Amino acid sequence: MTIRPTSPDTRKPLRIGLLGCGFMGKCHTNAYKKIPYIYPAANVMPRLSLLCDKDERRAQTEAVRYGYERYCTDWKELVADPEVDIVDNCGPDPVHPEPCIAALAAGKHVICEKPMAISVADARRMRDAARAASTKAMCTFNYRFMPAVRLARDLVASGRIGTVYHMRVHYLQMAGHDPSLSPSQAWYSAWPHSGGLQGIGSHAIDQCRFLVGEIRSVSALVRAFNPSRAIPSAGDPTAWADEGTAAVLEFENGALGVLESSVVATGRKNYLAWEINGSRGSLRWDLEHPNSLQVCVVTGENALFGFTEVNVTESFHPYSGAWWPSGHNLGWEHGHIIEKFHFLDAVANQKELSPFQATFEDGYRVAVIIDAMRRSSQTGQRIEIQY
Numbered sequence: 387m388t389i390r391p392t393s394p395d396t397r398k399p400l401r402i403g404l405l406g407c408g409f410m411g412k413c414h415t416n417a418y419k420k421i422p423y424i425y426p427a428a429n430v431m432p433r434l435s436l437l438c439d440k441d442e443r444r445a446q447t448e449a450v451r452y453g454y455e456r457y458c459t460d461w462k463e464l465v466a467d468p469e470v471d472i473v474d475n476c477g478p479d480p481v482h483p484e485p486c487i488a489a490l491a492a493g494k495h496v497i498c499e500k501p502m503a504i505s506v507a508d509a510r511r512m513r514d515a516a517r518a519a520s521t522k523a524m525c526t527f528n529y530r531f532m533p534a535v536r537l538a539r540d541l542v543a544s545g546r547i548g549t550v551y552h553m554r555v556h557y558l559q560m561a562g563h564d565p566s567l568s569p570s571q572a573w574y575s576a577w578p579h580s581g582g583l584q585g586i587g588s589h590a591i592d593q594c595r596f597l598v599g600e601i602r603s604v605s606a607l608v609r610a611f612n613p614s615r616a617i618p619s620a621g622d623p624t625a626w627a628d629e630g631t632a633a634v635l636e637f638e639n640g641a642l643g644v645l646e647s648s649v650v651a652t653g654r655k656n657y658l659a660w661e662i663n664g665s666r667g668s669l670r671w672d673l674e675h676p677n678s679l680q681v682c683v684v685t686g687e688n689a690l691f692g693f694t695e696v697n698v699t700e701s702f703h704p705y706s707g708a709w710w711p712s713g714h715n716l717g718w719e720h721g722h723i724i725e726k727f728h729f730l731d732a733v734a735n736q737k738e739l740s741p742f743q744a745t746f747e748d749g750y751r752v753a754v755i756i757d758a759m760r761r762s763s764q765t766g767q768r769i770e771i772q773y
């Protein structure tokens with residue numbers, strides 16, 4: 387047999403324009419590079435068309451490193467570019483609203499990192515722009531796409547653990563635990579960051595809504611333990627530097643929730659964890675053991691009654707089949723890849739985003755709940771959630 391050229395690539399190209407080539411720009415680009423060979427059946431081929439970063443040197447260097455065809459420094463050029471189908475906003479929190487709204491108005495599909503917007507008013511404008519558009523818009527709540535998290539959702543939704551009584555969720559990091567760190571050394575506090583509740587608490591809130599359902603009311607205390615970091619930086623009054631939130635939630639289905647979010651939890655690197663208790667069982671998961679769902683179901687067999695660790699890597703488990711054989715674990719990175727794949731598949735093959743992907747409606751609702759937690763902390767009142 388002679389050596390032959392490969393066949394022409396007939397996969398549907400989707401041209402990506404990505405804003406912000408930092409941590410998340412790298413993470414999302416990593417997803418686009420892996421999607422075509424992990425998910426051949428979807429027949430999509432993301433093309434890295436345009437990379438935008440206000441730091442020109444960075445944009446130029448990273449465009450070469452990742453294989454983007456072109457680069458620019460002004461997001462207005464990105465959203466207007468006819469060679470971009472999907473605008474992926476991996477810019478800092480305050481740079482989410484205007485580029486996303488402009489991209490939707492220009493007929494692009496949009497992915498926006500969380501928190502979707504710092505203020506409820508901006509989040510509402512983004513939600514309304516997405517509603518008015520004929521294109522798709524997703525807010526990146528990537529933990530929805532960890533296989534064990536999706537399995538838990540399916541178990542709760544099918545009634546397998548009965549009536550849900552409780553959900554307790556923690557999202558803990560240690561970024562600011564050392565009081566001698568300056569604001570710029572703690573990722574959540576210096577401009578353009580917007581505090582720990584927006585930064586990681588938003589994920590915890592989304593997990594509550596995703597797994598148990600809508601939240602009816604919240605009571606919360608939101609604290610900045612290191613006052614120097616609590617001063618809004620860069621003159622922007624919407625930039626906060628809160629470090630710890632303790633909240634009590636009432637779900638619409640009657641369940642109670644306890645939510646804790648901290649960026650001063652000494653020793654905790656990126657610890658998202660939750661437990662759900664229902665009348666016929668309980669579920670427990672944490673990001674340090676992402677492939678394991680701890681499951682307890684009432685079976686009547688008292689001697690073995692308790693939590694069992696289920697390794698969620700079988701081909702019949704949610705999202706796992708596209709990856710490796712049974713027991714070959716997935717990690718944090720894979721949640722992002724799986725999420726971006728489902729968005730591309732929805733765009734290319736006309737599928738719905740809801741209920742498993744977070745839409746701009748979900749991003750808006752998380753902004754409303756964060757605002758309610760802040761108001762509760764300021765007033766000492768329990769706040770009803772109104773969308």
Ligand SMILES: NC(=O)c1ccc[n+]([C@@H]2O[C@H](COP(=O)([O-])OP(=O)(O)OC[C@H]3O[C@@H](n4cnc5c(N)ncnc54)[C@H](O)[C@@H]3O)[C@@H](O)[C@H]2O)c1
Nearest residue numbers: 406407408409410411439440441476477478479499500501
């Ligand atoms: N879902 C997750 O797992 C996750 C994790 C970390 C951060 N995030 C979110 O992702 C977003 C980005 O965070 P990051 O950690 O990648 O930040 P980063 O600081 O590492 O990168 C941001 C990039 O955006 C560029 N930038 C800033 N303003 C710009 C502008 N006006 N126009 C063009 N480029 C601009 C910066 O130069 C920088 O390169 C934030 O909203 C953050 O909350 C999400």
